[in-house]
Amino acid sequence: MKIIVDQDKCVASGQCVTAAVDVFDQRDEDGIVVLLNDNPPEDLAADVHQAAAVCPALAIVVED
């Protein structure tokens, strides 16, 4: 699994963090997405796909 985030598209909603807290975080100053792990273990796959699905800015792409 490979994750790509687009910080320019990100709107700082933090929905990805709610979905997968071990994989995503937000910058303290402006809330923009920070990728903690671009290749997380398979047992987090469902959470990561959920994060990509709920991102209101479509800023997360997951390649299996």
Add this chain to the structure above:
Amino acid sequence: MSVLVVGASAAGLSTVEALRRNGCQEPITVIGAEWHLPYDRPPLSKQFLCGDWDEDRTRLRPDTMLSALGAEFVLGDSAVGLDVDRRTVHTASGRELQGDAVVIATGLRARVLPGQGGLDGVHVLRTLDDAAALRKELLEASRVVVVGDGVLGAEIAATARKMGLAVTMAGPQAAPLQSQFGPVVAGLLAELHASAGVHLKLGKAVTGLTDDNGRVNGVRLETGEVLPADVVVVALGAAPATEWLVDSGLRLDNGVVCDTRCRAAAGIYAAGDVARWQHEDSLLRLENRTNATEQAACVAANIIGDEQPYRPVPYFWTDQFATKIQVHGLPSAAADVTVAEGNLDERRFVVHYRRDGRVVGVLGWNMPKQTRLHREHLVPA
């Protein structure tokens, strides 16, 4: 269990994606009234309008992801009727499409001012074509009046100002978004716009438009004052696009009325801006981007056989000038506002909205991450 989705925007596409994610391999058909492939609306009033993003960047998904869904997209054709018992949709071009389940995701239609239709230079902003037409005129214009003091009106005013136009915002409220945010935060928004050079003509009703030979040249207020304009944007909110359902027998009341599972009738569901569902002890309809995705996911799960009530924590954001506002829950002007983090003077804060002692809303101003962490204070109604 074939599925027919009426509406090819965020809620419609999210329904398809959630169905496939949940393992549904049955045929899915999506009907879209516009010719465009599914695109995202929040950037239309911001990045697309100012020219930072082109049309391609507003696409919801690239071609590869769309084709991987294995759904048939019928575009440029609008639904004109629904036979609930046969779960069959009739379209403007004469098609008759049937599904074992039908999802209504037709969204909203922008409200207009009486007499607006025949005038050049008057715009609404709902679709990509609307936004492209508005952008073209803003590039030529020097004075724009935005009629509307809600989220969309405020975003358009901010974008037009950034594009270098002289901007006037008109609307009935004392400050932008006051009915949603209350006087404290709305007052800060008014200051934000005023300090960026937006002329605020608020607290007075707009009674009409003035024109010169069919081309708009002003906006008339109830006081008789006329605000001169080269271009006028009408952002007076929107109404659920349900006119095609009038004869369907479905209950229509400020949207398609649904049960707690977003079901309007047996095999008929609604998702997104158009859906008004039973939430706790009242009906709720949300007009925001996040709801389109979350409600679609719930509808998809229920089509497959779950019995999920839809119980979201509402969320929306708005970006105006360099300010990022995040809203969780349902703030209201009637709630008590207290600062929970940061401070108002530094324009970096989180406030709680309380009713009867319960936190019903959390709003952040330039503190997105911290605001999300306050979500846990929201107590379900």
